[in-house]
Amino acid sequence: MSTLTPTDHQDERLRIDKGFSGMLKASVDRIRGGDLGLLPVFIGLVVISIIFQSLNPFFLSSANLSNMLMEATPVGILALGIVMVLLVGEIDLSVGSVSGLSAAIFGINFVDNGWPLALAIVTAIASGSIIGWVFGQIYNRVGVPSFVITLAGLLGFLGLQLFVLGPKGTINIPFDSPLVWFGQLAFVPTPVAYALVSFVVVLQIVLGLSRSRSRKIAGLSVESLTAIVAKALGLGILLGFAVWYLGLARGIGWMFVLFVLLAVIGNYALTRTQWGRSVFAVGGNREAARRAGINVRRVYTSTFIITSTLAAVGGLLAAGRLAASAQSSGGGDVNLNAIAAAVIGGTSLFGGRGSAFAAVLGIIVIQAISSGLTLMNLDSSIRYMVTGAVVLIAVSLDAFARKSRSSHGRG
Amino acid sequence: MATLTGEGASAAPVLTLRGISKHFGAVSALTDVDLQVFPGEVVALVGDNGAGKSTLVKILAGVHPHDSGTMIFDSQEVIVRSPTESIDLGIATVFQDLALCDNLDVVGNLFLGQELRPIRLDEVAMEVKAWELLRQLSAKIPSVRTLVASLSGGQRQTVAIARSLLGSPKLILLDEPTAALGVAQTAEVLNLIERLRENGLAVILITHNMDDVLAVADRVAVLRLGKNNGVFNVADASKESIIAAITGATDNVVSQREATRPIKVETRSK
Numbered sequence: 001m002s003t004l005t006p007t008d009h010q011d012e013r014l015r016i017d018k019g020f021s022g023m024l025k026a027s028v029d030r031i032r033g034g035d036l037g038l039l040p041v042f043i044g045l046v047v048i049s050i051i052f053q054s055l056n057p058f059f060l061s062s063a064n065l066s067n068m069l070m071e072a073t074p075v076g077i078l079a080l081g082i083v084m085v086l087l088v089g090e091i092d093l094s095v096g097s098v099s100g101l102s103a104a105i106f107g108i109n110f111v112d113n114g115w116p117l118a119l120a121i122v123t124a125i126a127s128g129s130i131i132g133w134v135f136g137q138i139y140n141r142v143g144v145p146s147f148v149i150t151l152a153g154l155l156g157f158l159g160l161q162l163f164v165l166g167p168k169g170t171i172n173i174p175f176d177s178p179l180v181w182f183g184q185l186a187f188v189p190t191p192v193a194y195a196l197v198s199f200v201v202v203l204q205i206v207l208g209l210s211r212s213r214s215r216k217i218a219g220l221s222v223e224s225l226t227a228i229v230a231k232a233l234g235l236g237i238l239l240g241f242a243v244w245y246l247g248l249a250r251g252i253g254w255m256f257v258l259f260v261l262l263a264v265i266g267n268y269a270l271t272r273t274q275w276g277r278s279v280f281a282v283g284g285n286r287e288a289a290r291r292a293g294i295n296v297r298r299v300y301t302s303t304f305i306i307t308s309t310l311a312a313v314g315g316l317l318a319a320g321r322l323a324a325s326a327q328s329s330g331g332g333d334v335n336l337n338a339i340a341a342a343v344i345g346g347t348s349l350f351g352g353r354g355s356a357f358a359a360v361l362g363i364i365v366i367q368a369i370s371s372g373l374t375l376m377n378l379d380s381s382i383r384y385m386v387t388g389a390v391v392l393i394a395v396s397l398d399a400f401a402r403k404s405r406s407s408h409g410r411g
Numbered sequence: 412m413a414t415l416t417g418e419g420a421s422a423a424p425v426l427t428l429r430g431i432s433k434h435f436g437a438v439s440a441l442t443d444v445d446l447q448v449f450p451g452e453v454v455a456l457v458g459d460n461g462a463g464k465s466t467l468v469k470i471l472a473g474v475h476p477h478d479s480g481t482m483i484f485d486s487q488e489v490i491v492r493s494p495t496e497s498i499d500l501g502i503a504t505v506f507q508d509l510a511l512c513d514n515l516d517v518v519g520n521l522f523l524g525q526e527l528r529p530i531r532l533d534e535v536a537m538e539v540k541a542w543e544l545l546r547q548l549s550a551k552i553p554s555v556r557t558l559v560a561s562l563s564g565g566q567r568q569t570v571a572i573a574r575s576l577l578g579s580p581k582l583i584l585l586d587e588p589t590a591a592l593g594v595a596q597t598a599e600v601l602n603l604i605e606r607l608r609e610n611g612l613a614v615i616l617i618t619h620n621m622d623d624v625l626a627v628a629d630r631v632a633v634l635r636l637g638k639n640n641g642v643f644n645v646a647d648a649s650k651e652s653i654i655a656a657i658t659g660a661t662d663n664v665v666s667q668r669e670a671t672r673p674i675k676v677e678t679r680s681k
């Protein structure tokens with residue numbers, strides 16, 4: 001054991017995976033052990049693309065994909081909230097109603113009461129935060145399961161939404177308002193998009209290098225320079241291709257960029273902060289988390305608040321996209337699509353496993369199915385059935401992976 | 412038979428328990444338990460299964476509150492309402508069930524609740540410290556980035572012990588810390604306990620292994636059916652007398668006194 005061996009590679013039983021083949025070997029091991037990560041959703045997307053593209057060549061066209069991303073965003077933001085609440089091992093069935101209520105509150109204040117845009121937006125979002133706080137208090141103090149609390153919320157806030165909208169039922173939001181522009185017309189100019197992609201690539205390399213440097217100083221193993229650059233460039237090429245291809249049509253919506261940004265922030269909070277660590281801990285073993293001195297109640301309250309707040313944000317974007325706050329806003333399959341997206345993206349219903357990016361990939365799957373079936377002129381009856389089947393597959397995969405994990409000793 | 416206060420009586424005790432009682436429904440897990448621990452002292456807490464040892468540890472760790480009695484920590488009367496309050500007092504606990512999160516890696520578990528740099532986790536420093544702690548325990552854990560779920564029982568126990576060494580505790584509670592460990596690792600833990608004592612920490616060690624008790628403990632406190640059943644100075648107590656107190660044989664003062672009372676039949680039948 002030479003002193004040059006990094007601290008974390010000194011155990012002789014440890015296989016050190018070097019280079020590309022090593023990376024591949026390590027990921028095969030992980031997947032075999034039941035740590036599927038984002039793999040199933042990637043495979044799912046490829047399968048869906050092949051099927052629908054062969055049925056209708058418009059499916060993978062720039063115009064359809066560009067539109068699909070816009071369409072996916074509002075519910076995707078709801079799904080991001082669902083990821084958070086699933087991670088602590090709870091559920092929120094009310095995100096659809098809360099998004100509808102938020103849209104209604106915005107509509108009344110902005111259109112009927114003539115409030116300034118910013119104030120109307122802040123009020124709508126704050127209403128979501130307050131709802132989440134109330135859920136948290138009931139959960140912590142009364143001990144009612146979140147399933148029941150949020151089921152009551154689903155009905156209660158739907159009622160409140162209808163009450164706020166009043167007998168008119170629908171409030172049209174003027175087409176020249178910034179919210180509608182953002183929901184329908186705000187696309188990233190292609191040069192700006194390329195600049196953003198380059199920025200992401202450079203940032204990846206810089207962060208990778210600084211990480212390597214501090215690990216090296218500390219005597220830990222480091223990722224090779226080529227691996228860092230290769231990964232960043234790989235991501236850059238992928239994103240660059242997307243920008244180019246979508247740029248053939250209207251491009252990438254700012255709204256979708258906001259969604260991805262929220263997912264990146266969510267991912268940071270979950271993986272790089274003490275709060276995120278405690279979210280995973282509470283979802284994994286609530287009693288162990290409590291005994292480690294974590295304020296478990298605060299973790300629950302904060303996740304409920306984040307989930308409802310994101311639901312309110314999603315509701316606003318949906319209102320912008322529709323240019324209206326309607327009685328049907330946030331109704332129908334919105335709720336279940338949000339939950340399905342989180343699960344399809346690989347967030348475990350059993351708590352403690354998942355990622356913020358699950359929401360992005362999961363909602364794209366849902367939207368792709370919906371778009372493909374719409375292109376085939378199939379109505380919602382088929383869409384519901386297909387989505388239901390996909391959710392069932394995703395949940396079974398989750399349960400199956402869990403079994404495989406425990407048989408491979410990965411709990 | 413030693414006094415309840417032990418030999419280090421010159422220094423103030425770290426912990427004094429007086430008349431601690433706890434019942435779960437109809438079951439009295441602890442009745443009027445007294446205990447004192449001094450800095451730089453290892454007290455072995457022994458007793459048969461179900462004697463109430465873990466219950467006492469959980470009370471000290473803030474897992475559940477006691478029903479009556481007083482707890483004095485560092486010359487202050489304290490009420491430990493939650494694990495956080497126990498940790499803040501300077502009590503570190505290795506629970507019998509370990510209380511680890513299977514879905515977190517070794518580093519995540521070691522630093523749970525005490526992460527470095529809360530809003531931008533310092534993973535590098537935590538990883539370095541993790542290796543340091545594990546090396547100190549001669550732990551054979553290939554990687555600190557593996558999930559705790561995939562570790563063996565002994566490795567999990569080592570992680571739990573390593574966790575109690577983080578921060579700067581004054582009192583360490585070890586509830587059967589060596590139950591799943593191999594010979595060499597058990598010896599490491601016993602060495603560690605001795606080092607902790609040299610550093611002036613107080614240790615309460617629960618174990619069923621009499622040889623371990625005699626090897627590292629200064630005093631032995633016996634619990635039987637939730638009650639004190641004698642305190643021994645290891646230096647001048649025989650293994651047989653301690654075992655007799657654990658099993659309830661009648662050759663020590665406390666059980667002799669018990670034997671004169673009408674509840675004798677109850678204490679005998681288990």
Ligand SMILES: Nc1ncnc2c1ncn2[C@@H]1O[C@H](COP(=O)(O)OP(=O)(O)O)[C@@H](O)[C@H]1O
Binds near residue numbers: 435460461463
């Ligand atoms: N959470 C609990 N609920 C009910 N009874 C309990 C609980 N914890 C412990 N007990 C009871 O208290 C007694 C003492 O248990 P414990 O402290 O675990 O014993 P030991 O650790 O000495 O083996 C046992 O009779 C046990 O059944």
Ligand SMILES: [Mg+2]
Binds near residue numbers: 464465507586
């Ligand atoms: Mg026990």
